[in-house]
Amino acid sequence: MTDRDGAADHAPLNLRTPGPTPLPAEVRQALALDMVNHRGPEFASALRECEDGLKWAFQTRNDVLVLTASGTGGLESVVANTLSPGERVLVVSIGYFGDRFARLARAFGADIQIASFPWGQAADPNVVAARLDADPSIQTVFVTHNETSTGVLNPLEHIALAARRVRPDVLLAVDGISSVGSVPILPDEWQCDVVVAGSQKGWMVPPGLAFVAVSDRAWRRQAEARMPRWYFDWLTHRQALAKGATPATPAVGLVFALRAGLRLMRAEGLAAVFQRHDQVARYTRAGLAGLGLRLFADPAYASPTVTTAYAPEGVQASALLRALRETHGVVLAGGQGDFEGKMLRVGHLGSVTQQDIAAALEALRLELQEQRGGVVLTGSSR
Ligand SMILES: *Cc1c(COP(=O)(O)O)cnc(C)c1O
Numbered sequence: 001m002t003d004r005d006g007a008a009d010h011a012p013l014n015l016r017t018p019g020p021t022p023l024p025a026e027v028r029q030a031l032a033l034d035m036v037n038h039r040g041p042e043f044a045s046a047l048r049e050c051e052d053g054l055k056w057a058f059q060t061r062n063d064v065l066v067l068t069a070s071g072t073g074g075l076e077s078v079v080a081n082t083l084s085p086g087e088r089v090l091v092v093s094i095g096y097f098g099d100r101f102a103r104l105a106r107a108f109g110a111d112i113q114i115a116s117f118p119w120g121q122a123a124d125p126n127v128v129a130a131r132l133d134a135d136p137s138i139q140t141v142f143v144t145h146n147e148t149s150t151g152v153l154n155p156l157e158h159i160a161l162a163a164r165r166v167r168p169d170v171l172l173a174v175d176g177i178s179s180v181g182s183v184p185i186l187p188d189e190w191q192c193d194v195v196v197a198g199s200q201k202g203w204m205v206p207p208g209l210a211f212v213a214v215s216d217r218a219w220r221r222q223a224e225a226r227m228p229r230w231y232f233d234w235l236t237h238r239q240a241l242a243k244g245a246t247p248a249t250p251a252v253g254l255v256f257a258l259r260a261g262l263r264l265m266r267a268e269g270l271a272a273v274f275q276r277h278d279q280v281a282r283y284t285r286a287g288l289a290g291l292g293l294r295l296f297a298d299p300a301y302a303s304p305t306v307t308t309a310y311a312p313e314g315v316q317a318s319a320l321l322r323a324l325r326e327t328h329g330v331v332l333a334g335g336q337g338d339f340e341g342k343m344l345r346v347g348h349l350g351s352v353t354q355q356d357i358a359a360a361l362e363a364l365r366l367e368l369q370e371q372r373g374g375v376v377l378t379g380s381s382r
Contacts, residue, residue: 013325016360017333018148018178018306018347020200020207023257027204030260031253038252044244046259051241053262057270058180058195058213060187065237066258067210068251071177071198073232074210075101078173078194080229081222082140085109089140090131092116092123092159096149096336097175101142108227113138119150119339120308122301125162132166140171145195146179149336151297151308151345153183160190171221177201180211181265182277182305182349193218199254202277202305202349204261208251214238277304280348280357287361288346291368296343305349308335310342315371317341323370328363 015022023031036042047066054064067074083089088111091102102112115131117123123143132138141163146153156174163170173194176185180195182202187195193215200207214222214234222234236247265273284307285295296308311317317334318341324330335343348357 011329014328014330014356014359014363016347016352016356017331018201018345018349019198021202021204021347021350021352022356023206024204024261024264024351026264027257027260030256031206033253033256035252038249039245043250043252043255046255047241047244047246047250050255050258050262053259053266054211057262057265058187058197058211059185059270060195060213062187062213062215063219063238063241065212065214065234065241066246066250066255067212067232067237068208068246068248068254069210069232070207071175071196071201071210072100072104074177074196074198074212075175076104077210077212077229077232077234078142078196079105079108079110080225080227080232081234082171082173082194082218082225083108083110084224084226086111087140088113088135088137089142090115090128090135090138092128092141092143092154094121094123094144094150094152094154095119095147097147097177098144099337101144101175105142110227119337120152120296121298122152122154123159125155125158128159129162129166132163132170139167139169140173142173142175144175145185146176146183146303146305148178148303148306148345149339151303151306152301153179153303155301156185156192157190160192164191169217171217173218178303178305178349182273183303184274187213187215191215191217193221199258203258204264204350205254205257208254209258274304276352277349280352280354281305281307283354284346284348284357284361287357288344288364291361291365293344296339305347307346307348309344309346311335311344312368312372315368317344320344320367320371323367324360324363327367330360330363332360332364
């Protein structure tokens with residue numbers, strides 16, 4: 001990474017975590033803009049451009065709200081705006097973030113039923129349909145599009161079809177935080193009523209903004225839902241957005257950054273952005289396998305935005321990650337939940353090229369050689 005300066009306080013990094021992701025120069029320049037009045041015309045113009053750009057990237061005609069919050073705040077807004085206390089919800093979980101959504105909704109007093117699938121596998125649409133068929137009280141399904149903890153992309157279109165075949169008026173809410181903007185998703189065609197995304201994933205923007213696409217069905221549900229809500233009340237956001245504003249003071253600087261990020265995405269073209277992610281993901285999987293690592297995710301559902309592999313036998317993942325960072329400036333992520341210390345995760349979303357991954361793979365090759373060399377040396381010297 002020669003073209004991305006670190007701040008004076010740290011060395012440049014090849015940041016390959018699945019969020020936060022690196023910032024292109026244009027985005028960093030936008031972040032250097034001075035503040036404006038968040039009730040003034042400069043901000044309104046930036047927010048309107050972002051709203052248009054988000055609808056374009058989400059490929060939707062639904063409203064897309066911009067919340068000042070992490071992705072989890074966007075997910076909390078789904079619970080607060082679509083559910084009522086005690087209401088039964090089917091959460092389809094294939095990993096850490098699916099489970100986390102279940103905990104979030106439970107904290108609000110929803111009655112959570114989980115359809116969980118083994119880590120590394122995708123959800124089976126037939127199982128989702130069967131669960132709905134068995135329980136007519138379920139009117140809401142929540143599903144993760146891309147499970148960042150396992151590197152699996154769910155067959156969202158098929159899950160959506162299967163769910164709606166059984167329950168035509170089901171509310172389908174999607175965690176698209178590590179997919180939207182990087183992976184094709186068609187919320188309108190697939191009838192995904194709510195889709196959540198987060199600025200620090202594929203958007204090339206720092207953490208701090210959540211985007212929520214809301215369908216007509218979700219708005220009707222919102223009018224009846226009785227969960228407590230205030231800051232995240234979608235209706236107040238929609239009313240403010242119509243005037244080019246937000247209900248409370250937003251992260252103004254991040255909206256400027258988002259405008260710059262969306263301009264870069266528009267210049268590249270959405271199909272090209274998707275294709276780049278797919279191509280870089282293939283390159284990453286081949287590269288890790290070529291280094292002798294065992295890939296974690298079911299290859300049929302391997303994610304275009306994050307690649308997972310088991311830590312090699314006899315190699316401590318934490319030591320490997322530290323060596324990569326300290327010696328090479330390459331930052332990968334480790335495993336989550338039960339796979340902490342046992343997995344490597346390579347993020348390749350947002351501002352990423354094959355060269356970025358090639359550099360990360362070369363650093364990994366050198367460090368594995370170092371660590372394996374150490375093992376062999378110890379063994380042969382005894
Ligand atoms: C990153 C991520 C989240 C959490 O987002 P935060 O911005 O950390 O709150 C949730 N779900 C998925 C799929 C993610 O990748």
